[in-house]
Amino acid sequence: MITERFAGLRADLAFIAHWVEPGARVLDLGCGDGAMMDYLQVEKNCTGYGVEIDDARIPRCVHRGVSVIQQDLEGGLAMFADDAFDSVLCLSALQMMKNVEGVLRDIARVGREAIVSFPNFAHWPHRLALLSGHMPVSESLPYQWYDTPNLRCATISDFSDLADEVGLRVIECVALKENGAPVVFLPNWRGSLAVFRLRKK
């Protein structure tokens, strides 16, 4: 249940939070202003750290009482020991990485479980845009091809293959609509955000 304090929690985060066990030790990579960690700490008694690179967001995390470590994820997760976390979150951040595979391997190293989300490039409006000869621009991919921070464009099917390669088993995979509701029928067509729950093999 989401209390008033977290009424504004993004729909996808609210959905994802239910995959995190109460009391879990959590690492939130690309934690932004710490909303998710704050929610997990207060509502689910979780502990752990957020990692964020953006100067402007560090004070907001600190102010919420989220332990945040400022660093570039591309630099790897050497700060954290093997199996230090029950759950590693990497939400809407992986697609901005240059070294996706390296980051994913490090996630598998430091966590027992991982929850990874990214914009689903195979969402039908994106397919339609490509068919009409243009790179997709949508709510989940709100950038032009020349200014997007999203370096890596993946589909639900693509990601499963890479996860398997780095030693992560997919235990759940859900495509979410813009409103955070899961898509049951044709998820790789109809879901704008791909969310994977993975476990170390």
Add this chain to the structure above:
Amino acid sequence: MTSLGNVKPQAMHFAEPLPLQSGAALSDYTLVYETYGTLNADCSNAVLVCHALNASHHVAGTYEGQPKSAGWWDNMVGPGKPLDTQRFFVIGVNNLGSCFGSTGPMHTNPATGKPYGASFPVVTVEDWVHAQARLADALGIRKFAAVMGGSLGGMQALAWSTLYPDRLGHCLVIASTPKLSAQNIAFNDVARQAILTDPDFHEGDFYAHGVVPKRGLRVARMIGHITYLSDDDMAEKFGRDLRGTDYKFGYGIDFEIESYLRYQGDKFSEYFDANTYLLITKALDYFDPARICDGDLATALSGTQAEFLVVSFTTDWRFAPERSREIVQALVKNERRVSYAEIDAPHGHDAFLLDDPRYLAVVRAYYDKVWHGLDTPVLAVRQEAA
């Protein structure tokens, strides 16, 4: 931003001997300190601010009739500032061995009736912390809301978290390091050699000779100052700018940077004590809490109970971000609550004293959190420079 206004230092004498890490002891001593703000009824809003090499208890505010006497962290500490004296009772303490009022080498050794000089016992960061703890006892503060410091001050904050883990709620370690590198020690030793080899040093007893080893102090300060600035910052401020219009083909001052460093050295040698410089650089060199744990910092920090804020600056090559990350990593390994900000500032080590809005915003947010976490936050409406 408003300042604290006029502040006054206080002094407290301690008659009970202080055993030192070296095995020596100080039979009795005086600590000079300043306080800002008001201690609340349950004494839970006290914050200790620890000073670095050439600073003192005069953290913030000004002295009456001396408008240019602002404290060294006046931008950080005061009403409405990141460490808000309307909320917190802030204490700055001058460390033992210093030359700004607390017992030091220029004071009379009660055993001999002469100034201590070079016979003043070598003190360590841990010794300072024990002395600070006695002052806290005397002021009725059992537990600090936070202990904070930059550079050598950060080492004291870190030492607090290991020596008195239940006596601080939060620990703010800024532009600091868990130990000096070989390069850091090397710079310190060059500075010490400059002082020790100055003919006016007289093996530390220059007071009796009525002289000051100014040349040594000056070189020591020039070397130190180079390590406080970044290469980029120096290039930006001075570049290869000439003092005159052309090369002088001599050994006087050609470049602006030479002029600047000599000026800094001269100024420093007017007010700083040579024995204090030796003592404090040794305290820096010796600091290494992991030493008694086979070099394992995580083990050294395993007894800590505080929550931490660690801040570093990208262009600080004296205590580089890597050193701060070592502290953070050791705390993470112990599953401590720790936040870490790495500020991309151009000013090198000195950045911790300057007004970088990102840096000040993080500290402000942290103290806001500390304040709201106090058991009984009672707003101190009247700020008082006791």
